[in-house]
Amino acid sequence: MNYIQDFVAEISNYIKNENVELNAPMKKYTSFKVGGAVDLLVKPETYEEVSKVIGLCEERKIPYYIIGNGSNLLVRDGGIRGVAIKLSKLNGININGEEIIVQSGAAIGEVSLKSRDASLTGFEFACGIPGTIGGAIAMNAGAYNGEIADIIDTVTVVDHKGKVMKLTKDQLELGYRTSVVLKKNYIVLEATFKLKKGEYEKIAGRISDLMRRRREKQPLEYPSAGSTFKRPEGFFAAKLIEDSGLKGVSIGGAQVSEKHSGFIINKENATAKDILDLIHFVQKTVKSKYDVNLDTEVRIIGEEK
Known part of the structure; x- marks a missing residue:
């Protein structure tokens, strides 16, 4: 030390x-x-x-x-x-006409609400995503038929040598839960999004509806990392897990949510090992039953105890 x-x-x-x-x-x-x-x-x-x-x-x-x-x-x-x-201290949000310039540590949901308040449409899909802008760009975060790729214009990043670069949408290589930011381990500093003028009431109504749907369908009352697994091509992870009889299955304090099978939750003082063991059990079971590999969407780092 x-x-x-x-x-x-x-x-x-x-x-x-x-x-x-x-x-x-x-x-x-x-x-x-x-x-x-x-x-x-x-x-x-x-x-x-x-x-x-x-x-x-x-x-x-x-x-x-x-x-x-x-x-x-x-x-x-x-x-x-x-x-x-x-990067939570880097949380500035600035609106310039139909553009919104956001620092990487700003909460995605906060950006969605600021866009609403300025009567700008395009960011509604992100209202309930619990991450920050930097992570959202790295993962090309999406929900409810929208994703970062739909509205991103440019991103300022720094590489591991300290070189600052501005990347265009094409240079970001945005795909399903991936980007050049992930592939090359860039650090996002700032992003510019291009939105469109809309009607405040319609935008606010859409956000309210999406937030209601999220509360009804997702286990927000428990600690989790959102969707645990990526969507396998041609399948839905939650359906595969539920059809494998894993809904509600627990290891230690970790549980496959009874509300949404795509979520593994910390139900009762789980350890990271509990969660990892349950992730591996779900992957093994789904592979055995359907011959489908479930890749984690959650990022796993650190050392075993």
Whole structure:
């Protein structure tokens, strides 16, 4: 841990003390509410701070991980060796005509509501997605027949050498739950979306309807990371899981939701191991019954305990 103490001493020149946390429990920073501690959590407030922290990690060969609000993240019980860079302080949202310019740490739902308030349509589909803009772009997040690819214009990213680049929609290589951001491990700093003028009442009504549907169909009362599995080509993950007789199945404190089989939830003080064991059990069962591979949508990092 001496290397972390040295690292903290160096970044204290430009990162505020309140934005640095040693041995930060990741269960506090993930929607699953599980996981061990990360050696160091840093919350940069500017793009320059992001670049400096990444540059120092690279120079010192310290592993680092970018996290938004931890809504699509499962950290193993042994925690994370290295540095977690949480971008939640980079949360600016600016509207310029029919464009909306958003920093990577802004909550997707907040951007959807700001768009509504400006009578801009196109972002309604994202009103209930629990992630941040950076993660949404990396995963080409989508819901209710809409996705980031439909409205994105440009994205500013930084690579692991500290080079800042502006990427067009075509350069983002957006596909189902993937992008060049994921493939090349870029860090999203900012994005510009192109929306259209609409009627406030219609936009607000659509958002209200989608939020109601989400509350009715998804187990929002329990910690989870949203949809646990990607949609296999030609199938629906939740239907495969339910048809395999796995709805409500539990391992430890983790459960396949009785409300929506596509969600694995932390029902009662689950460990990350409980959740991982249940994920593997679901994958094995569906493969055995239907010969379909279920790939996880949730990102899994950290060490075993």
